[in-house]
Each structure stands twice: as structure tokens, then as C-alpha cells.
Amino acid sequence: MEHTTYKLLFSLVLVSHIVIAWSTNVERGSYIIHMDKAAIPAPFSTHHHWYTSTLASLSTEDGYAPVHLYTYKHVMNGFSAVLSKSHLDQLANTAGHVAAYPEAFGQLHTTHTPTFLGLKKHAGLWPAGSFGADMIIGIIDSGVWPESESFNDHGIPPVPSRWHGACESGTKFNSSNCNRKLIGARSLSKAIKQLNLTISLPDDYDSPRDYYGHGIHTSSTAAGSRVENVDYFGYSKGTATGVAP
Missing domain, CATH: 3.40.50.200 (Peptidase S8/S53 domain)
Structure with a gap:
């Protein structure tokens, strides 16, 4: 058996072992962005298209472009990306945004x-x-x-x-x-x-x-x-x- x-x-x-802290030396970090699955706008055929289009719409006035990493659709809905502080602020005001989780240290047990x-x-x-x-x-x-x-x-x-x-x-x-x-x-x-x-x-x-x-x-x-x-x-x-x- x-x-x-x-x-x-x-x-x-x-x-999971990297901490990104906002400072004068570190301008970007890796984040998981939790999105509301039901909030997808009608023009988008897939959630992946919605997420990548949302990232592409963010302002890059701070000199950094957001970088999409992964799309999630099983345990949760959303994506991960390398983002600046400005990108995070913009996403927080985007329809469907639920929460942003920064990558952080994970203690081994x-x-x-x-x-x-x-x-x-x-x-x-x-x-x-x-x-x-x-x-x-x-x-x-x-x-x-x-x-x-x-x-x-x-x-x-x-x-x-x-x-x-x-x-x-x-x-x-x-x-x-x-x-x-x-x-x-x-x-x-x-x-x-x-x-x-x-x-x-x-x-x-x-x-x-x-x-x-x-x-x-x-x-x-x-x-x-x-x-x-x-x-x-x-x-x-x-x-x-x-x-x-």
C-alpha cells in the first residue's frame, strides 16, 4: 500500500530567502499581487492577459518598468512581479487589487x-x-x-x-x-x-x-x-x- x-x-x-527593503540603494522588490478573479474586465479573454496589460499600463516615471514573473490561478488568483514603490501605489488603486505581499525571509523548519x-x-x-x-x-x-x-x-x-x-x-x-x-x-x-x-x-x-x-x-x-x-x-x-x- x-x-x-x-x-x-x-x-x-x-x-523565499530574499528580503527586499526600500532604501536609497534598493529601488525594486519582488511581490505577489493578489487579485479578485471576478473583477476581470470584459475585454480580456484570460486573467493572464488582464494582469500583463495592467502591468504594462503602469507609469515608469521612476525609471523602472514592471517585470511580470508568474501568473497564479489555482490556490489563489493573481501574479508575481518585480515592482517599484511607485508601481505598488498605482496597483493599490487598480480595480480588482486585493493585496500585495513582499518577498521575505523564510526560516527553515x-x-x-x-x-x-x-x-x-x-x-x-x-x-x-x-x-x-x-x-x-x-x-x-x-x-x-x-x-x-x-x-x-x-x-x-x-x-x-x-x-x-x-x-x-x-x-x-x-x-x-x-x-x-x-x-x-x-x-x-x-x-x-x-x-x-x-x-x-x-x-x-x-x-x-x-x-x-x-x-x-x-x-x-x-x-x-x-x-x-x-x-x-x-x-x-x-x-x-x-x-x-
């Missing part, structure tokens, strides 16, 4: 064990949910190390047809690193590059590959495959498995 869960990883390489969560193997929520069987899990973190045995796809059936994501190539990472367990991986780094910041070795990978080790920890904790005979430098030998293996 534990080998039937699919896992998807989105890798957010360093984007680990995930508590199933025991802490009160999950039991033979009764309760865990078996009732079939241990996460046939579930696609998306994780936004520092990346993934696909060679880990936690992502082996032994005994896992083909990737479900409802999956329409991608497995991106980049530094020391290519599409062949994905399999029937790790079905997708992306590096969302447009904001970093637009702000002229670099992603390069030896400090990080410009790809979904995890340099820091945090992303692989959280993703394997959530949905890692069952791995027998693991230990910590010879101690605590046992079986490693994710909450939804």
Missing part, C-alpha cells in the same frame, strides 16, 4: 514525526487515508536530491494522467532525474535573476537540485519511499519512510 503514492516536488531555489502528530498504523486517520495512496504532493522548498533512495520508484505504477507538470533541466539536474515517484521538479528563480542576483556553484544550483538539504528532508518526510536498513552513522538502525509513502 505504501508504494502507491505519487510525489511531486516544486523547488523554490532561494527565492523540520517536520515532526507521525508519532508527534498522533498517527497510528492500525487505526485512525493514517489507515483511513490509505497512507496517502494515489496522492500528488507539491512541496515548495530548497530543492531535491533525486538520487536519494527515498525517491526510488520501485513498484510504483505509471505517473497519473491528471499530472500536467514538468521536470526541468538545470545545473546538475535534468529530466531523467524524475521518475514515477518524483514526478516533477521546477526551479522558480525568475525574481532572483531580474534583481541581478546570481545562483551559482559553490553556493547553490541553478536548478531544482537541493544544495542546502532542507528540501529533501521535508519532501522525504512527507512522501519518501520505504527504505530498509537505514541508520545514522551506525546508530538507530531501522526503516525510513514518509508520512505518505
Whole structure:
């Protein structure tokens, strides 16, 4: 049963670790703009067209042009963009604007064990949910190390047809690193590059590959495959498995 869960990883390489502060030295920042889906004007056929047209209409008197990064339509509606203080003020007075969220530091935390969560193997929520069987899990973190045995796809059936994501190539990472367990991986780094910041070795990978080790920890904790005979430098030998293996 534990080998039937699919896992998807989105890798957010360093984007969540940058703080942009308004000062005489920093004139722009990366923001997520939350928009009211129902407020789309009639002339626009798609929300993406509405958002990009709205950005194009903003004044650039401060010397900066807004840069569209991503459009969002699932968990929330809106977009992300590199904006100046003037752009933010203009957007706040635009029809459909709900809120603006600046990119900020994200403190890395680990995930508590199933025991802490009160999950039991033979009764309760865990078996009732079939241990996460046939579930696609998306994780936004520092990346993934696909060679880990936690992502082996032994005994896992083909990737479900409802999956329409991608497995991106980049530094020391290519599409062949994905399999029937790790079905997708992306590096969302447009904001970093637009702000002229670099992603390069030896400090990080410009790809979904995890340099820091945090992303692989959280993703394997959530949905890692069952791995027998693991230990910590010879101690605590046992079986490693994710909450939804």
C-alpha cells in the first residue's frame, strides 16, 4: 500500500530567502499581487492577459518598468512581479487589487514525526487515508536530491494522467532525474535573476537540485519511499519512510 503514492516536488531555489527593503540603494522588490478573479474586465479573454496589460499600463516615471514573473490561478488568483514603490501605489488603486505581499525571509523548519502528530498504523486517520495512496504532493522548498533512495520508484505504477507538470533541466539536474515517484521538479528563480542576483556553484544550483538539504528532508518526510536498513552513522538502525509513502 505504501508504494502507491505519487510525489511531486516544486523547488523554490532561494527565492523565499530574499528580503527586499526600500532604501536609497534598493529601488525594486519582488511581490505577489493578489487579485479578485471576478473583477476581470470584459475585454480580456484570460486573467493572464488582464494582469500583463495592467502591468504594462503602469507609469515608469521612476525609471523602472514592471517585470511580470508568474501568473497564479489555482490556490489563489493573481501574479508575481518585480515592482517599484511607485508601481505598488498605482496597483493599490487598480480595480480588482486585493493585496500585495513582499518577498521575505523564510526560516527553515523540520517536520515532526507521525508519532508527534498522533498517527497510528492500525487505526485512525493514517489507515483511513490509505497512507496517502494515489496522492500528488507539491512541496515548495530548497530543492531535491533525486538520487536519494527515498525517491526510488520501485513498484510504483505509471505517473497519473491528471499530472500536467514538468521536470526541468538545470545545473546538475535534468529530466531523467524524475521518475514515477518524483514526478516533477521546477526551479522558480525568475525574481532572483531580474534583481541581478546570481545562483551559482559553490553556493547553490541553478536548478531544482537541493544544495542546502532542507528540501529533501521535508519532501522525504512527507512522501519518501520505504527504505530498509537505514541508520545514522551506525546508530538507530531501522526503516525510513514518509508520512505518505
